[in-house]
Each structure stands twice: as C-alpha cells, then as structure tokens.
Amino acid sequence: MADTIPWSALLREAADLLGDQDARRIVEEITGAEPGRLHRVLDDPVTERGVARFDAMLARRRAGEPLQYVLGRWGFRSLDLMVDPRVLIPRPETEVVAGLAVDALHARARTGQRELIVADLGTGTGAIALSIAVECSTARVIATDASPDALAVARANLSGIGRAATRVSLHEGSWFDAVPPAAEGSLDLIVSNPPYVADHEDLPEVVERWEPADALRAGPDGLDDLRHIVEHAPRWLAPAGTLVLEMAPQQTEVVAEMASDRGLAPSIHPDLAGRARAVVARKAPE
Ligand SMILES: C[S@@+](CC[C@H](N)C(=O)[O-])C[C@H]1O[C@@H](n2cnc3c(N)ncnc32)[C@H](O)[C@@H]1O
Missing domain, CATH: 3.40.50.150 (Vaccinia Virus protein VP39)
Incomplete structure (x- = not known):
C-alpha cells in the first residue's frame, strides 16, 4: 500500500498540464464518477489500469486531440x-x-x-x-x-x-x-x-x-x-x-x-x- 497514490494526485497533475476542466473530465471518465461527484473518488487509490488509461488519455490530449475524441463520448x-x-x-x-x-x-x-x-x-x-x-x-x-x-x-x-x-x-x-x-x-x-x-x-x-x-x-x-x-x-x-x-x-x-x-x-x-x-x-x- 506504501506506494499507492490517490486520484487527487493525478487530477492535480492533469490540471497543471491541461487546465481544470479537461483534467476533471478525464478523471471522471476513468473513475466513472458522475459529473459533480468527483470529490467522492478523489481519495481512492489509483489502480495500475487506471494509471495506464490516465497516461494514454493525457498524452493524446497533450498532442492536441480534441477532448471529445480522447473521452470517446460527448453529450x-x-x-x-x-x-x-x-x-x-x-x-x-x-x-x-x-x-x-x-x-x-x-x-x-x-x-x-x-x-x-x-x-x-x-x-x-x-x-x-x-x-x-x-x-x-x-x-x-x-x-x-x-x-x-x-x-x-x-x-x-x-x-x-x-x-x-x-x-x-x-x-x-x-x-x-x-x-x-x-x-x-x-x-x-x-x-x-x-x-x-x-x-x-x-x-x-x-x-x-x-x-x-x-x-x-x-x-x-x-x-x-x-x-x-x-x-x-x-x-x-x-x-x-x-x-x-x-x-x-x-x-x-x-x-x-x-x-x-x-x-x-x-x-x-x-x-x-x-x-x-x-x-x-x-x-x-x-
Ligand atoms: C457536418 S457533418 C454532420 C454530422 C451530424 N449530423 C451532426 O450534426 O453532428 C456532415 C455529415 O454528412 C455526411 N456526408 C457528406 N457528404 C455526404 C453525402 N453526399 N451524402 C450523405 N452524407 C454525406 C458526412 O459523412 C457527415 O457525417
């Protein structure tokens, strides 16, 4: 358990690179948190699969791909x-x-x-x-x-x-x-x-x-x-x-x-x- 990190840390990392809104949408997408309920998962530890998805989505967004394609869905x-x-x-x-x-x-x-x-x-x-x-x-x-x-x-x-x-x-x-x-x-x-x-x-x-x-x-x-x-x-x-x-x-x-x-x-x-x-x-x- 010593080296687990919570979602709040990855959210901060993404917000620094992409801004608050995109960071929130990406973490919501991976965690399955309802919009506006992200705070409920922020203390949860990130799984290995979660980190892999996060890294991939972050890299795509940083390469300029529209957020909608990175998320794979849009309202x-x-x-x-x-x-x-x-x-x-x-x-x-x-x-x-x-x-x-x-x-x-x-x-x-x-x-x-x-x-x-x-x-x-x-x-x-x-x-x-x-x-x-x-x-x-x-x-x-x-x-x-x-x-x-x-x-x-x-x-x-x-x-x-x-x-x-x-x-x-x-x-x-x-x-x-x-x-x-x-x-x-x-x-x-x-x-x-x-x-x-x-x-x-x-x-x-x-x-x-x-x-x-x-x-x-x-x-x-x-x-x-x-x-x-x-x-x-x-x-x-x-x-x-x-x-x-x-x-x-x-x-x-x-x-x-x-x-x-x-x-x-x-x-x-x-x-x-x-x-x-x-x-x-x-x-x-x-
Ligand atoms: C501006 S997009 C609109 C897509 C969707 N209806 C929307 O509003 O988000 C135009 C759509 O027309 C399709 N399209 C282009 N030429 C066409 C044609 N000759 N006959 C039928 N569909 C065509 C494109 O593949 C594309 O999906």
Missing part, C-alpha cells in the same frame, strides 16, 4: 454519444437545430397524424436522428450517410438508446439516393446538418487536423450540399412537410431564397449565440 441533448475521429464532433448549434426539428414534429403530431416519417441526411454520430427518435415517440427515422465509417459510429450509438432504436433505420448513400424510394412524397420532416464550409475557408487547426474533411467541406462557396438538398427536398416532402437545415450564418439568406424559389416557405432561426444558423422551410399543404 448531445439527452444523449451520451460515442464519438471518434470517424465522425464530426456534435456541436451545440446542432442541438438547437435538432430542437427545431423536434418542435416541427410535435406541431405535426398535434394535427392528429399518428406515425411521422423523418429523414436525417448525413447523420454522422446519429446525433439528430437519435434525438428525434428519443424525443418524438411517433417518429420513424431514416438516418443516412455517405460514409460507412460514420454509419458504424451511428450504429453503435443506436444500440445505446433502448426501445426507440426500433424506430430508426440506417442507410448508406449520397443524400436522397440513400432514402428508400417508397418514402418519396411522404416525408413529414427532412433534417440535415450537411458539410457547409467553403473549400478555401480556413478552419481552426484542431478541426482541420482531427475532424473528417468529408463532413465539413462543400465546394467553392460551401453551398454544394445545401443546394442539392434544397433542390430535391420538395419532391420527397409530404404536403405541409418541413425541411430543417443547419448552415453558416452568412449562408442563411441565400438558402432561404433557394427554398422560396422551390416553392417552400422559409424562416431563419438563430443558434444559442444569436447568430442566424438554420433555415426551416415548409411545403404548402395540398
């Missing part, structure tokens, strides 16, 4: 999602976008419609699709991605949501090519957070280095994927169905105009920082 709305470099780290602005989708579905459910059919295009971790399945008990969600790697992560996350998982299906392919043809004209909601960064645009070094480029870049003006989705969405939506799209603030006006040109009624919505971030566009009722 999104009510979900605890597995994340790794095969997928984009889910962002707080996307939690707002998922909320807009959930609100649209709840409004549609109030009109008396029983089952709601949803497509989440470019699902990544499954963040939006799985939130919808969990928060809207009448939604059936078609989640797609062009990346088999991303779908593998979404599949792992699907297994973590319990019974709601029976209402989610995963499909590989490019945008609407992945959606079962029978759904054409009957989607109550299409939601997507597609790539929307212009090819020439600088990104923070940590994003550029660690996150998948295919999840971020979308042509010379960053609008290639948004343009494609807006163009094809009207054909796939049911009458009075809704399209919800995330994008960069400077893209919202032009995407709203595209939606309007395709016969949809658009509105622009802010993220938590108050920046224009999403377009919600409704198809006319029949």
Whole structure:
C-alpha cells in the first residue's frame, strides 16, 4: 500500500498540464464518477489500469486531440454519444437545430397524424436522428450517410438508446439516393446538418487536423450540399412537410431564397449565440 497514490494526485497533475476542466473530465471518465461527484473518488487509490488509461488519455490530449475524441463520448441533448475521429464532433448549434426539428414534429403530431416519417441526411454520430427518435415517440427515422465509417459510429450509438432504436433505420448513400424510394412524397420532416464550409475557408487547426474533411467541406462557396438538398427536398416532402437545415450564418439568406424559389416557405432561426444558423422551410399543404 506504501506506494499507492490517490486520484487527487493525478487530477492535480492533469490540471497543471491541461487546465481544470479537461483534467476533471478525464478523471471522471476513468473513475466513472458522475459529473459533480468527483470529490467522492478523489481519495481512492489509483489502480495500475487506471494509471495506464490516465497516461494514454493525457498524452493524446497533450498532442492536441480534441477532448471529445480522447473521452470517446460527448453529450448531445439527452444523449451520451460515442464519438471518434470517424465522425464530426456534435456541436451545440446542432442541438438547437435538432430542437427545431423536434418542435416541427410535435406541431405535426398535434394535427392528429399518428406515425411521422423523418429523414436525417448525413447523420454522422446519429446525433439528430437519435434525438428525434428519443424525443418524438411517433417518429420513424431514416438516418443516412455517405460514409460507412460514420454509419458504424451511428450504429453503435443506436444500440445505446433502448426501445426507440426500433424506430430508426440506417442507410448508406449520397443524400436522397440513400432514402428508400417508397418514402418519396411522404416525408413529414427532412433534417440535415450537411458539410457547409467553403473549400478555401480556413478552419481552426484542431478541426482541420482531427475532424473528417468529408463532413465539413462543400465546394467553392460551401453551398454544394445545401443546394442539392434544397433542390430535391420538395419532391420527397409530404404536403405541409418541413425541411430543417443547419448552415453558416452568412449562408442563411441565400438558402432561404433557394427554398422560396422551390416553392417552400422559409424562416431563419438563430443558434444559442444569436447568430442566424438554420433555415426551416415548409411545403404548402395540398
Ligand atoms: C457536418 S457533418 C454532420 C454530422 C451530424 N449530423 C451532426 O450534426 O453532428 C456532415 C455529415 O454528412 C455526411 N456526408 C457528406 N457528404 C455526404 C453525402 N453526399 N451524402 C450523405 N452524407 C454525406 C458526412 O459523412 C457527415 O457525417
């Protein structure tokens, strides 16, 4: 027992190197302590396995890897999602976008419609699709991605949501090519957070280095994927169905105009920082 050390010592070591917040999250992850309850384990002796995990996570974080990948999971709305470099780290602005989708579905459910059919295009971790399945008990969600790697992560996350998982299906392919043809004209909601960064645009070094480029870049003006989705969405939506799209603030006006040109009624919505971030566009009722 003479040379055992308590978790408080490793927490201090990590805090000196990484700052308090990252240090706390890493020690919470290894010890399994609930957030805010770390004090309960700080006097416990560290096991050999614990030190090995701590050293490995500390080294990865010190090499610049995002905390979310080092931890291997990240919170999104009510979900605890597995994340790794095969997928984009889910962002707080996307939690707002998922909320807009959930609100649209709840409004549609109030009109008396029983089952709601949803497509989440470019699902990544499954963040939006799985939130919808969990928060809207009448939604059936078609989640797609062009990346088999991303779908593998979404599949792992699907297994973590319990019974709601029976209402989610995963499909590989490019945008609407992945959606079962029978759904054409009957989607109550299409939601997507597609790539929307212009090819020439600088990104923070940590994003550029660690996150998948295919999840971020979308042509010379960053609008290639948004343009494609807006163009094809009207054909796939049911009458009075809704399209919800995330994008960069400077893209919202032009995407709203595209939606309007395709016969949809658009509105622009802010993220938590108050920046224009999403377009919600409704198809006319029949
Ligand atoms: C910005 S990420 C969003 C991931 C997730 N929906 C989220 O909000 O965190 C864009 C996703 O679109 C996928 N993607 C890129 N091109 C695609 C395409 N042509 N068809 C379908 N998905 C695509 C990427 O693999 C990536 O998972």
